[in-house]
Amino acid sequence: IWGGYTGDGFKTVLPAKAHAKISFxxxxxxxxxxxxxxxRAYVQAQLPPDCTASFESHGTAPASTMSMADPAFEAARRALGEEWGMPAAFIGCGGSIPIAGYFKTVLGMDAMLIGFGKDSDQIHSPNEKYDLECFHKGVRSWARILARITG
Incomplete structure (x- = not known):
């Protein structure tokens, strides 16, 4: 969100325009x-009579889901448990990554989204990190998953 004077220092005037970049x-x-x-209809409905809003589109993508009843899902869950030494957790996130939805709508196949980060990694934050252990276990996890679902 930004509006008005954005350079160094300050200005004590009300901005004539405001901007926002929003994604869902x-x-x-x-x-x-x-x-x-x-x-867009909601934003328009909130505007005072002397204000206007304009919108630019930067693309859309459907969310995707994979059925937990899919045999590949359970195979992946078992393979992950073998590598990590504990049962894998299904947390249901990542389905709005555009390529995952395109796999479903364009190719007619599910995308299996599996993350190997820790809660403390602060993914997509300014202080993001990723442990080498998670990287190495992630590589080995995919080898195990692929062996299970193809063999």
């Missing part, structure tokens, strides 16, 4: 175009 993380069965239209 979708969940299963949400239609990105329908969500976009609903958001």
């Amino acid at each position: 993380r979708l969940v299963s069965r949400q239609d990105p175009l329908k969500l976009r239209a609903a958001f």
Whole structure:
């Protein structure tokens, strides 16, 4: 979100324009175009009579989900448990990564999204980190998963 004077120092005037860049993380069965239209209608409905809003689109992508009943899901869960020495946790996130939805809508196949980070990694934050142990175990995990679902 930004508006008004953004250079060094300060200005004590009210800005004539304001801007915002907004993205949404979708969940299963949400239609990105329908969500976009609903958001724009909401913003328009909140405007005072002497204000206007304009919008630019930067793309949309559907969210994806993979059924837990899919045999590949359970095979992956077992392979992960073998590598990490504890049962894998299903947390249901990452489905709004655009390529995952395209695999489903364009190729007709599910995308298995598996993360190997720790909660303390602060993914996508300014102080993001990633342990080498997670990297190495992640590589070995994918080798185990691929062996299970192809063999």
